[in-house]
Amino acid sequence: MEKIKGRVWKLKDNVNTDEIYPGKYLPIIDPPEMAKHALEGIDKEFPNKIKKGDIIVAGFNFGCGSSREQAATSLKYAGVACVVAKSFSRIFFRNAINQGLAVVESKEVFDLIKDNEEIIINYKTGEIEIKDKKISFPPLPDFLMSILEEGGLIPHVRKSLGIRS
Amino acid sequence: MKIPKKDELLKLQSQYKTDKRIAEAIGVPTYLVTYWRRKKRIEKYSLPKYSEKVIRDLWETYGNDEEAGEEISISKAAFYKWRRKYGILEKPKVLKLAQLELQLPKSGTKVIKGGSQTIAQKILAIKAKKMEADVGEIVEVEPDLVMSHDNAGLVIRQFRQIGKEKVWDPNKIVIPLDHRAPAESEKTAEAHKSIREFVKDQNIKNFYDIKEGVCHEVVVDKGHILPGELALGTDSHTTSYGCVAALSTGIGATEMAAVWATGKIWLKVPDSIKITIKGKRPSGLYAKDIILHIIGKLTSEGASYKSVEFYGETVDSMSLSERFTLCNLSMEMGAKFGLVPFDKTTRKFLNALKKKKYIPVWADENATYENEYEFDVTKLTPQIACPHSVDNVKTVEELNGKRIDQVVLGSCTNGRLDDLEIAARILKGERIHPEVRMLVLPCSKDIFLEAMKKGIIKIFLQAGCVVLNPGCGPCLGAHQGILAKGERCLATTNRNFRGRMGSTESEVYLASPATAAASAIRGEITDPREFAKKIWS
Numbered sequence: 001m002e003k004i005k006g007r008v009w010k011l012k013d014n015v016n017t018d019e020i021y022p023g024k025y026l027p028i029i030d031p032p033e034m035a036k037h038a039l040e041g042i043d044k045e046f047p048n049k050i051k052k053g054d055i056i057v058a059g060f061n062f063g064c065g066s067s068r069e070q071a072a073t074s075l076k077y078a079g080v081a082c083v084v085a086k087s088f089s090r091i092f093f094r095n096a097i098n099q100g101l102a103v104v105e106s107k108e109v110f111d112l113i114k115d116n117e118e119i120i121i122n123y124k125t126g127e128i129e130i131k132d133k134k135i136s137f138p139p140l141p142d143f144l145m146s147i148l149e150e151g152g153l154i155p156h157v158r159k160s161l162g163i164r165s
Numbered sequence: 166m167k168i169p170k171k172d173e174l175l176k177l178q179s180q181y182k183t184d185k186r187i188a189e190a191i192g193v194p195t196y197l198v199t200y201w202r203r204k205k206r207i208e209k210y211s212l213p214k215y216s217e218k219v220i221r222d223l224w225e226t227y228g229n230d231e232e233a234g235e236e237i238s239i240s241k242a243a244f245y246k247w248r249r250k251y252g253i254l255e256k257p258k259v260l261k262l263a264q265l266e267l268q269l270p271k272s273g274t275k276v277i278k279g280g281s282q283t284i285a286q287k288i289l290a291i292k293a294k295k296m297e298a299d300v301g302e303i304v305e306v307e308p309d310l311v312m313s314h315d316n317a318g319l320v321i322r323q324f325r326q327i328g329k330e331k332v333w334d335p336n337k338i339v340i341p342l343d344h345r346a347p348a349e350s351e352k353t354a355e356a357h358k359s360i361r362e363f364v365k366d367q368n369i370k371n372f373y374d375i376k377e378g379v380c381h382e383v384v385v386d387k388g389h390i391l392p393g394e395l396a397l398g399t400d401s402h403t404t405s406y407g408c409v410a411a412l413s414t415g416i417g418a419t420e421m422a423a424v425w426a427t428g429k430i431w432l433k434v435p436d437s438i439k440i441t442i443k444g445k446r447p448s449g450l451y452a453k454d455i456i457l458h459i460i461g462k463l464t465s466e467g468a469s470y471k472s473v474e475f476y477g478e479t480v481d482s483m484s485l486s487e488r489f490t491l492c493n494l495s496m497e498m499g500a501k502f503g504l505v506p507f508d509k510t511t512r513k514f515l516n517a518l519k520k521k522k523y524i525p526v527w528a529d530e531n532a533t534y535e536n537e538y539e540f541d542v543t544k545l546t547p548q549i550a551c552p553h554s555v556d557n558v559k560t561v562e563e564l565n566g567k568r569i570d571q572v573v574l575g576s577c578t579n580g581r582l583d584d585l586e587i588a589a590r591i592l593k594g595e596r597i598h599p600e601v602r603m604l605v606l607p608c609s610k611d612i613f614l615e616a617m618k619k620g621i622i623k624i625f626l627q628a629g630c631v632v633l634n635p636g637c638g639p640c641l642g643a644h645q646g647i648l649a650k651g652e653r654c655l656a657t658t659n660r661n662f663r664g665r666m667g668s669t670e671s672e673v674y675l676a677s678p679a680t681a682a683a684s685a686i687r688g689e690i691t692d693p694r695e696f697a698k699k700i701w702s
Contacts, residue, residue: 014465014466014554016554016662017662018642018660018662018663018664018665019662019663019664022642022664023641023642023643023665024642024643026315026316026344026641026643027345027350027352027353027356028352029318029319029322029352029356041662041663041664041669060466061465061466061469061499064465064466064499065401065660065662066400066401066641066660067398067399067400067401067403067415067416067417068316068417069319069417069418069419069420072417087466087469089466089469089499090414090469090470090499090501091401091415091416091417094416094417094420095416095417095419095420098417098419098420098423099417099419141303143303143431152419153419153420153422153423154323154326154327154419154422154423157327157423157426157427158327158328160427161327161328161329161426161427163327163328163329
């Protein structure tokens with residue numbers, strides 16, 4: 001997952017967990033089924049419109065509200081490759097990494113990009129390419145990077161406990 | 166003059182103790198009371214006896230006459246007398262810390278003159294078994310308590326994927342079912358079933374089935390969390406446990422599964438914010454109004470990733486239930502922890518639960534805060550959070566007259582006895598507006614029972630409310646009161662995001678129980694001070 005290249009979907013500030021994944025779908029436990037409701041609170045058609053590898057670029061406080069990790073899981077299984085936001089709510093940020101969904105905090109990207117344009121994110125070096133511009137962001141600490149690279153917290157814990165599949 | 170019956174005299178004795186005091190209270194000579202008492206064969210009042218062991222133990226635990234005395238409901242002076250009687254005059258070997266296997270941070274747990282650590286820093290240092298914890302540092306810690314509700318179903322699923330057979334410590338896991346209780350769908354029924362099987366299988370004793378109440382209330386009210394402890398919950402409003410001066414915060418289900426498997430979690434030591442609330446509260450103004458006002462000023466990310474410590478005379482005078490509301494809603498400004506430092510009120514609450522073994526942690530004298538805010542509530546008026554974010558706060562006056570379709574009184578934020586009492590005082594003898602539905606959900610079974618005893622539930626029913634079983638249902642739009650397109654609800658809950666209670670074209674307003682009751686009667690958003698006489702009486 002060194003480089004992520006994708007088309008951008010722009011969202012506002014304070015996108016909350018009820019918008020990303022409405023509470024009525026919480027009893028669903030199958031991730032592909034969760035994906036059918038991703039961002040339903042903002043746009044019911046979102047899961048149909050999104051293509052695998054797309055990138056969400058949002059404003060401040062992305063994922064605020066509930067601790068429901070289905071917010072991160074549904075985005076990941078809907079095909080979102082990465083969420084770039086000016087800032088994240090604490091629980092969403094943890095959930096995303098634990099689900100293996102890449103997250104980048106950058107205050108600059110939002111104003112430099114329009115819907116449907118393409119960006120390239122170099123996750124390891126902490127650089128984002130937007131047209132001819134390059135923006136840097138602080139990469140994740142190593143231990144979080146390893147959780148993400150191993151595909152989320154479950155494979156990571158399995159590995160650390162020495163449990164083989 | 167009427168001679169009191171035996172049971173009446175006993176009641177007087179339990180209230181006034183001695184014959185002399187009883188006589189003074191009912192306005193007769195002392196000899197008359199003594200005569201009645203003898204005739205009815207009632208023993209003379211005598212002080213309950215405390216053994217040397219009881220007094221010594223209390224002295225060793227508290228090292229303070231006032232606190233030790235409070236434990237057995239006697240005064241500071243009386244405790245000292247008992248102590249002198251047994252010749253316990255030396256300083257106690259204060260707090261057997263070693264027994265609790267704590268490694269204390271450099272600054273200890275008490276307020277240290279010139280020290281600079283906040284409560285979050287100190288508790289995280291203790292949990293990480295370090296001498297100090299710097300802001301921004303990442304520590305690995307073992308929580309004292311972990312809580313999951315209906316989403317334990319998902320946690321179990323993730324736990325099974327990890328592949329570990331047994332949870333790290335079944336005694337540290339608490340699971341109350343509340344979000345969809347009783348099950349509203351087959352999917353939920355399956356989840357509940359899997360949870361019931363799992364707790365049996367794993368020997369998790371602290372499982373509360375659908376009858377008990379809202380998770381956070383159950384955790385605090387059953388004494389599962391104590392001062393100075395660290396708790397994690399698969400619910401964002403886990404910040405509530407700050408009302409007993411504990412550090413507590415929300416995490417996701419997968420992360421909880423990892424904690425169940427390993428007993429460990431990484432946490433970043435957060436910056437802290439100090440919020441001082443001062444001034445005497447005017448009538449009709451509640452903790453809910455105050456915290457909504459603060460959220461409005463600080464915004465929904467004003468405390469993001471931060472630990473919020475509440476101080477000030479207004480906070481000092483708040484009940485545990487009101488402090489619960491403050492810490493619960495700290496989450497709505499993004500806080501990682503929200504807490505009210507340990508004091509007399511916390512101690513009294515825990516004494517009543519017979520919880521004694523804990524070590525409160527206070528911030529140091531020069532604790533470093535990223536930001537300090539001060540709020541004066543003297544002139545504050547009732548507040549309301551408007552759609553579709555909790556920081557969109559206005560005064561109730563500004564919205565006076567806005568029609569509503571539904572009122573929800575309840576939730577972990579405002580479903581406790583004092584909340585129900587305030588609403589009942591306003592609703593007594595009234596009927597709610599014919600075009601309004603009012604749903605009441607006491608926060609727990611115990612609160613429900615207490616409310617029944619006090620006649621509060623009857624008032625609700627007579628006023629035309631629908632009283633539901635304790636749970637979270639409508640707050641998160643799970644069931645029990647979903648809103649249709651275009652409908653407007655005033656709730657005492659904690660979130661008003663678009664679509665939270667049903668249709669994405671409905672609206673939710675958040676306010677205090679008093680505002681909720683007043684508005685239900687009028688059928689429109691109403692300033693509760695219009696019912697001032699009832700609030701005061």
